[in-house]
Amino acid sequence: MRIYVILLTLLLLVSAFVAPVRAEVTAIKAGKILTISGEPITDGVILIENGKIAEIGTGIEIPEDAAVIDAGKSVVMPGLVDASAAAPVRGDLNEQSSEITPTFRISEALDPQSKVLKRVVQTGVTTLFVSPGRQNVIGGLGVVVKPTGKIPQQMIVKDEAALTVVMDMDPTQGNRIPRGQAPTTFYFRRPGTRMAIIWMLRKSFFDARQQADSEQTEDPNLAILSEVLKDKIPIHVNARRAIVIRAALKVADEYGLKLILQECTEGYKVAGQLAERKIPVVLGPFYYYPGNMGQYREGRKVNWNNAGILAEAGVKVALSSGEQSGAIDILTAATFAVRHGMDRDEALKAITITPAEILGVADRVGSLEKGKDADIVILSGDPLNVTTRVEKVILNGKTVYQ
C-alpha cells in the first residue's frame, strides 16, 4: 500500500516537472495581421512558443498539438505601448520632502493588484512606462512594466528606464502658506518661479559633474545623475510650452543629456529643432483648448494636429494616455490624431513601436516579429475606428483579457 502511495507521489512529481519542459505552442490564425515592422499580412499565422513569437507569416504549418486561436476576420496587431501611463501605485506619487529626488524608484512602489493595470489591459495596452509624480523638479526613476505578474519583479521589463524631470510650472504647485501659519513652514519651500525650477535642475547636474570629476561618489543622488550624464539613462522631461521646450534643449546641450520630451503641447512650434536634434516626444494628455487644462494652462496655443506636424517634420512621436486613467485610451488617441491630420501608419507606430524605441524596449515589444514577446491584441476591425472593439489581449503568450 505504502509503496503505491510513494510511487504515485513520484509519478505526480515527475509529471509536474516534465510538463513545463514540453513547449506549449499557440497558433493564432487571422485575416489581417498588422505587424507594424513590415507590411500587413493577410490570412497569416502567428506561432507562439514560450511566450515569444516563434513564427509569423503566411503558409506556416500549425503543429498538431498547438492550441489554435482562430481570430477569423479580426485584425491582429502588437500589444500597445503607453509611454506615459497612469501609475499602478497606491498612495501619492509625489515626494514632498524635497524637489530633487533622483534616487527614488517608482518600481519599488508598484502594486500588481492595482485597478489601473486591470483596466489598462482591456484597452489593449501590454507595455507601459510608469513614472514618479510630476510635481518635483527631479522626481525619480521610471520603469517599464507589463500589466501582469503577482509580484512587482515579474512585471518589470526595464527598470531605470528614464529619469523624470519637470520643467513646467508644476513643481510650484502646493507652494502656499497654510492659513495662520508662518511662511517658514514645510509648504513654503518649493520653487516659486520657472527660474528657480530651471536653476535647481542645472545645479543638480552641475554638482553631479563636479563630483564625477573629483571621483567621489558619496551622494547617491549625484551618483544617479552621473549615470544620466554618462548618457546611460535618458531624461523624461515634462515641457508643454515652446519656451520650456527651448529651455530643456539648452540644459540638455549644456550637460549633454539624452532627452525625451513629455506632453509637448506646443511642440509643433519647435518641430524643426526637435527633428534636427532627433529628440523624441511623448504626447498626451490631449486637450481641445487651454481652458480645459489644469491650473497653469500651459501651452496656450493648442494645435490639434500637434502629432501630425511633429511626425511630418521627422520627429519620433509617441501617443500616450498622459498618465490619466479613465480618459481616452491610446487607440482612440491615435484615431483622433489621424482625424486631425497625422499619417495613418505613423499613428499606428506612435502607439506601438515608436514608444517601445523611445523607452528602449523595442527588442522585446512594439511589433510582431520573430523572437519578440508574444504581446498581441485582437481587434474586431480597423484599429482606427471608434466602433472597433478590443476582443482579446494576449500577454507573453497568455490570454489576459477576452
Place this chain on the structure above:
Amino acid sequence: MKSRSHITFASILLIVFITGSLAYAAPVRKKLAVEVGRIITIAGKDIKNGVILIEDGTIKAVGTDVEIPWDAFVIEAKDKVVMPGFVMAHTSSGLDRANENMPEVPFISTFDSIDPISTFFEDSLRDGVVAMLVLPGNNTLLGGTGTIVKPYGRTVEAMLIKRYAGLKISLLPSQSTSRMGHMQRFRRYVSDLKDYLEEYEQKKADAKEDKKPFDEEIDVTKQSMVDLLNKKLTAFVYCDRAADVPKAIEIQKTNELNTVLVLGPDCYKAAGLIAKSKLPVVLDSQLIVWETNEKTNEEEMKVVPMIFHKAGVKFAFQTDSSQYGRRYLWYQAAIAVKHGMKREEALKSITLYPAQFIGVDNRLGSIETGKEATMIFLTGDPLDAQSWVDQVMIAGEIVYEKDKDERLKKLLEPPLVIQEPKDTD
C-alpha cells in the same frame, strides 16, 4: 514693372472681393434640390443616390425618383452623406454662468445668460449640432427655464428656436444642504405653490360671485412652476446618483409632470427602475464606468448606454466639450455601437429622440417631407472618426462650410515657421 504688379494684385483682390460679396449677398434660394450620395433619413431606410427637394426652407420631397424642377437651384453632394443635424437635449454650456446662488429660482431663464460668441456654439455647429436645449446647471434645486437655440447667429434672438422650454430641477444638494433638506425644500415649495394656486382660484371665484372684475395675475416668480404643474413645461430632473432616481420618479408621479431624467454616470444602477417608469432619459457624457467586482476583485467595464438599451429605456446622449472624443455626439453614438447597440437606434439617440424630448420633432430630428430643411453634409459615415462635417444647412440655408472655417484651419495647420533662428551665443 513694380507698379504693374501692384495693379494686377489690386485687381485680383477686387475681383475676389466682388465675387465673394456676391456669393454672400445671395438671398436664400426659394427652391433647392440636393443630390446626395447617401441620405440617412432616420425616419426610414437610408436612401442611396437620392434627391432632397426644398422649398422655402422646408423639405418638399425625399427619394430616388424625385423630379428636380427647372427653377430649382441644384446642390451637388453626390460624394457626401447627408443626415439630419444632431440635437442636444440638455446642455449647460455656452452660458455666462450656469448656476444661480439661490436654490429656488424657477423664474430665471437661460435666455438672459446665453453668450452667442461662446466657442461652445461655434464648436457645436462645426460638430454638426443644429439645435440644443440650454438649461441651467446642476447645482440649483429649481434652476430656471431653458431656451432652445441653434448654434448659429450673432444674438440670442437670432439663434432662437424656442424662448421658453423646459424647467431644470436638480436633486443634487447644493453646498451645505443635505439630501433630506433638499427634498424637503422641494416638497414644501410645491405644497406652498399649490396653496397659492388654491387661494388664487378662490379669489377668482369670489370675484366672479361678486361680479367684480378680476385682473390679478399669477405671481411672475411662480409662473414657470405653475406651467410645469399644468404640463405646459417639461421638467428636466437631474439625478446625480442612482439613489436620486426613485425621488425623481416620485416627484413625477405625485405631481403628474412631463419629465425627462438627466442622469449622472452612476445612475445606470437604477436602469430597471427607470425602464419601469417609462421616462425618457438624457445620459451623462461619461459612457464607460469601471466597477470593482467585490467577489472576484476584477475590474468590470460598465457600458452605460448598453445597460439602458437592454433595459428598454429611450435615451439621448450628452457631450462634454472639454473631453477628447466625448465632445462629439457622433462619438457617443459610436461608443454605444462599439459595445453592441444597433446602429439605427444609436443614430436616433443623437437626432430624433433628443428632438422629441425637447419638443421640436415636428421640425427637426429626421429628413422627411414637411420637416425643416436642416441637415448636415458629412464626408463619410457619421460614426467614422475620419469623417468631417463638410456643410451644415439650417432651414435651407448653408450656414457652415468647412472650407471657409478659418478657426479650424488654424487649429490644424502648422505654423508658418517650424524652424526657428538658431541661438547665437
